[in-house]
Every structure is written in C-alpha cells, then in structure tokens.
Amino acid sequence: MRFSANLGFLWADRPLPAAIRAAKAAGFDAVECHWPYDTPAADTRAALQETDLAMLGLNTHRGNTAIGENGLAALPGREAEAQAAIDQALDYARAIDTKAVHVMAGNSSGPRARATFVANLRYACTVAAQDGVTILIEPLNPYNAPGYFLNSTGQAADIIREVAAPNLKLMFDCYHVQIIEGDVTRRLAHLLPLVGHIQVASVPDRAAPDHGELDYAYVFDRIAALGWGHPIGAEYLPAGDTDKTLGWLAAYKDTRAKDTAHV
Numbered sequence: 001m002r003f004s005a006n007l008g009f010l011w012a013d014r015p016l017p018a019a020i021r022a023a024k025a026a027g028f029d030a031v032e033c034h035w036p037y038d039t040p041a042a043d044t045r046a047a048l049q050e051t052d053l054a055m056l057g058l059n060t061h062r063g064n065t066a067i068g069e070n071g072l073a074a075l076p077g078r079e080a081e082a083q084a085a086i087d088q089a090l091d092y093a094r095a096i097d098t099k100a101v102h103v104m105a106g107n108s109s110g111p112r113a114r115a116t117f118v119a120n121l122r123y124a125c126t127v128a129a130q131d132g133v134t135i136l137i138e139p140l141n142p143y144n145a146p147g148y149f150l151n152s153t154g155q156a157a158d159i160i161r162e163v164a165a166p167n168l169k170l171m172f173d174c175y176h177v178q179i180i181e182g183d184v185t186r187r188l189a190h191l192l193p194l195v196g197h198i199q200v201a202s203v204p205d206r207a208a209p210d211h212g213e214l215d216y217a218y219v220f221d222r223i224a225a226l227g228w229g230h231p232i233g234a235e236y237l238p239a240g241d242t243d244k245t246l247g248w249l250a251a252y253k254d255t256r257a258k259d260t261a262h263v
Helices: 016-026 041-051 079-096 111-129 153-163 174-180 184-194 216-225 247-261
Strands: 003-006 030-032 100-102 134-137 168-173 195-200 232-234
Touching: 003 016, 016 030, 016 041, 041 079, 079 100, 079 111, 111 134, 111 153, 134 153, 134 195, 153 168, 153 184, 168 174, 168 184, 174 184, 174 195, 184 195, 184 216, 195 216
Parallel strands: 003 030, 003 232, 100 134, 134 168, 168 195, 195 232
Antiparallel strands: none
8 A cells, every 4th residue: 555645735845846855755655636737847856767757647737726716627618728738737747757637627517518528538538648648537526616618437437448448547636536426445446447546535534534523544545455555635725833743644654564564
C-alpha cells in the first residue's frame, strides 16, 4: 500500500517545488496536484527528479473561477476553450512526465452537456494516447461542487463505456463517493476495471483519513485485497500545518512494516 500527496491541499502554502520536497520528507511515495500552471514546468520537473517522486496527475483549467466556473469540458459552446485547456494540461503533463490528466466537466446538465463532454473526452483521449497518458473523470458531490455535471459513479461509468477509449478511466474519490452514494468498498470492487486512481479524505469534514464516517483501516485493507497496486491519493484539507496531520500515514506505514517483518 503506497500513498500520494495531493499538493493542491497538502503544503498548499508553499511553492509547488517546495511542496514536492515536503512530501518526500514526510514519506509519501508519489505526488499529484490540481493546477500547476503558475509554476514553470522545468522547476516542477527538477523537484521531481531531485526527490525521485512521480507526479501522478493534474487537472485541466477550470475556466473563470471568479464567476464560479469549475471546468469547461461539458459546457456547450465552449468547445474551443475546453480543448485548449486539455492541450495545456497535456503539454504540462508531457513536460514533467505525468501519466494522468483529470478533465474537469464544469457546471451544466442535460443532453447537450453530455454530448459536449463525450466529444471533448474523445478529443482528450485521442491526443493523450500519443504519450501514453490516461484521461480521468471524477464525480463530485453537490455540497463541494453544486451544479457539477458529473455527479455519480454510475453516470461516469456510462460515459466511459460510451466514449470507449482504453485510456479513459474513473477517478474514485472515496470522500465524494461516500457523500453521493455510500457503499464505498462494494462500489469500488464493482467499478475496479474502470478505475484509474483512488483518493481519500475523511467524511464529512474532508480532513485526514483517520476519523469520520469511513473506517479507512478497513477501506485500505479492502483496497489491498482487491489487488490495487498504485499509490492512493491523500486529497484532504489539513487543519493547520500539514506535517501535524500525518499521524495516520506514519501509523499505517509503521503497522505495515511490522506486519511485513513478521511474515
């Protein structure tokens, strides 16, 4: 079981290269981020090489956040902007050797939004395949992302099957799934062939995965039993200093190290 630090939330008060170094020092096995575009790709790549960490994924640009935009790919009439955001993300991913891009749908609904999203995902998958990059889509809960187009794992699975591209996968965020639908571990087992990345945070406060509605000791054991071999993304909001919220990580790594030693 390995873990990735989501630097959109963890050490978010530091420049991205410094946050990468902090994740390494804390014992994370990889990193991921939201929108790295204000940091030159060369600086990000240098920090990744220095720490020997992989940047697992990043997000497409959200659009005009001042008016509440949260992605562009499912907005009819905004196809050119959506594809430009996809190109931007894939260019940055290529520069830092990142192998996954989360294409953000945005706030919309209805058949036209779905058709637009499908068309933009087909574009993204075609371009991404040239570099072996996976495109991810993620359902978001209505409390954190009111009006977001993609709002259930069933809807996401249907779209993945419709697009029918081998490099289109589901981002399974246990935090969002618990709020939207619940039944997290059964749902994950059922959807596992479609899953490209798993993320965690406590529910309902989206803090460290060591309390709340979900028993992550059980969830992590079930994920391991399913044969998941990729780092799990810690995408949570630290209450204060990130380093002071990492007891769950140290405890989990220490427990697993003891278990391995006894085998």
